[in-house]
Amino acid sequence: MISPVDGFVEDLGTITEEKNILVKGQLFSIRKMLGNDQAFEKYIDGVFMIIYLSPKDYHRIHSPVSGQVISQWDLGGKSYPVNKWGLKYGKSPLSENYRKISEIECNGVHVVLAKVGALFINSVTLTHENEFLEKGEEIGYFSFGSTVILLFEKDSFKANGNIKNKSIKMGQKIGVLVQNLLNNMIE
Template sequence: MIWWQYIIPQHSLSKLMFRFARLENIWLKNKFTHWFVKSYQVNLSEAVREKVEDYQHFNDFFTRALKPEARKIGSANIVCPVDGTVSQSGEISHATIFQAKNHYYTVSALLGGDYRADQFESGYFSTIYLSPKDYHRIHMPFDGKLVSMDYIPGDLFSVNKATAEGVDNLFARNERVVCYFQTQFGLCAFVLVGAIFVGSMQTVWEGQINPPYQKKVQNFDYTNQNIELKKGEEMGRFNMGSTIVMLMPNQESKLNLSAGQIVRMGESLI
């Protein structure tokens, strides 16, 4: 049942969660985080800080860093950018992306009508969902030079499987941040999609993008800055979990991903 998502105050609830996740009341923070770890079976042994008590607040725990040995960066040209579950992955056909059964959306809609959508008339996409238990930092799947970034306002529907199968244009209607990189494969786009209680995203070069929530598209141009990230380096993070959509132009090797597949950051994709 997803009807309730149409009537609840999505942004107001997300603002409340944003504030709650940053409360520094020790008792409340520890109690809630212990409950979260147990309920979602979070593997804290992978984290740099293994004790709940060592985190300043819940969001500090949620965006936790992992030990270097917890994720090895593969030798392939393309590695997985996040921990998560593959929602869908495949070819971009006639500038259209498969969302879920009987649901499709256009590249242009996903990118907010940006003129660069034409460069993804064909190519490959991968949509990866980050569940509450997952590691929530996003890393570069290959070397890239940052070209620009767009913040696109929108809804904050859930992005789980049931919602993806029931809400038209889900990833193209939710609030999102689009990062464009020039790479060895050509221009690539990484779309960080927000969701209910997940209305906050940040990047390593700009910091927190939202909130505040804006009503207009915001454009950030980095063509005159030399911002380059290597494969495996952190690109950004979700303050609470969500979904990333990766767009790539045509290439010789297809991404080795299939719907429902569990993936880990750093593993080889080709």
């Protein structure tokens, strides 16, 4: 499993039964971010990772795994800042901003790649739609800074060391998927 973008890992943790994640002192609804109750249910007790892209970061988005895009959808309207101040004091930008959601299946394991638009820009452009993706292959780009949120099913992802609150680069190993939710690990 590789990082799909250059950015800063704002948070990494467990998707709780309360269906919210705590980021910079604010609660955000993963259910609302996904806008799809059926998709959300399979990620309860799984792992979330929030990666913030600043204006200086490389803004291409790449697939974190090799797999089939099984579903994609758009949600939200205008966008508010997604930097640390926007997350702390804003109007729930991770669950309200314009976003493109992709669900990818990799050897029976599902991964959500949510691309959240930044401050009034709403410019998330996909370069692939509903195709098989190779790990590291470009799938889209932001025209200006934004945030990527990864969701993993319960017992399907193990983070690579302590990456929370650290800068990462696209293609950098961020963890491993557990194939078929067992202990057979794949990269």
